[in-house]
Amino acid sequence: MKILPHEEVICDEQSMVIENLTKQYANNVVLDSLSLTINTGEIHGILGRNGVGKTTLIECAVGLKSFNQGSIKIRGLNILEDRDKIIKHVGIQPQEANLFPRLTIMETMELFSSFYGEILSYHNIVEMLDLDKIKNKRVNSLSTGQKQRLLVALSLIGNPSLIILDEPTTGIDPQIKQLIWQVLNKMKSQNKSILLSTHNMEEAEKICDRISILHDKKIILTGTPSEIINKYRKTKNDTLEDVFLLLTGTTLRGGMD
Template identity: 40%
Template sequence: MSASVIEVEHLHKAYGTTVAVDDVSFTVGPGEIFGILGRNGAGKTTTVECLIGLRTPDRGRIRVLGRDPHRDHEELTRRVGVQLQDGQLPDRLRVGEAMRLYQSFYPDPADAKELLAQLGLKGREKTPYAKLSGGQKQRLSIALALIGRPRIAVLDELTTGLDPHARRDTWDLISEVRDQGVTILLVTHFMPEAERLCDRVAVIHDGRVLVAGTPAELTANEGQPTLEDAFVTLTGRTA
């Protein structure tokens, strides 16, 4: 069995004449927090949507836990938890109702009350989605991504729009999830987030991987003090 739990090789995806992803390759090892970095429109979300089977690539090879995300989509949905950037729930849906709904999708789901308590949502079971704060909505997104006891969690722009305190709390939660043995694929354009959390990162620019490595390697190679500075040097623009 491969040492990598995610393998992406020469991924290509176009929409008409617009190339969203062009020859992207990377691997993710078990237990890593792996970051996909890039500005808006770089191709990050399309890469992830291909990786989880929501889109079919035009070319390339993807394996997640040794499976093809498109052909083996049903099997992988039980083993990969996903929180997408634009994911929303109905305003009137209560937290407890959402958890029970998602529990019904899996043969051996996690305990909803225990998971909500772990993520700081204890006592919110009867709260409608619309009444949650931004940070609470993100915590619920994490809970729903983890309810199926996944081996991999894909988190897309998880802290966008959060205030600094809520962002730091969410970072702590992500670290705790990894410590429980879950491999995390973190998609972000917020460089301090990647520098704080990620074991390794891949910088995507105009649909291609410019460079991959640890945050320390990227800053050292580009001669910059922070990952954000290194990103600017690599891409010629801010995230």
């Protein structure tokens, strides 16, 4: 641990620590005494069925939603006490975002860059995500894949040490998925931490250093994809998806799946 001049505490090994997090709406408990640790310089995937609370977990983690009990620390700072400091270190890609529809990609990047002190070059980010050829296209005319790349780009612009992505590759072409994976691995190589929620088992296996399975309001296990497969598989050919189904059930839930 070391103290920076403005008294921000930086944790060298742990980027985020969530302990005993509980979130409920009236009598409906969504997250129950959940604990999770994200290490510095890792890609960490959260797997879970629809409606299990992945987005709620992310929103609580960055202070967008209040929670009933527990603690959340990012870079050693408490989200309840130091949110203004924390937000400088975090980049977020939500499932949906209310962008200005008439702005172009480049105008949107310029606007968001004005929110931060230290930024990454938005010209480089646009090029990295292959948006440079359409940088003058308006937001309201973007395809799903183009808008998803823009949202990922916006999560990077503030030069965050922790990048949080909510299902970043859902509903997009394999080519765009591969491009986003490349960008995330590049960010990891710069010692940035990445937390992403996903339904894509291939994504979890290929790019995540560790994964956590969220089920029945808790993180039921954490480990590398290979550790989890080897521990819980029933046959030598079982995949991560097979293990996920074994642990979370195969029965369809009306109105959820």
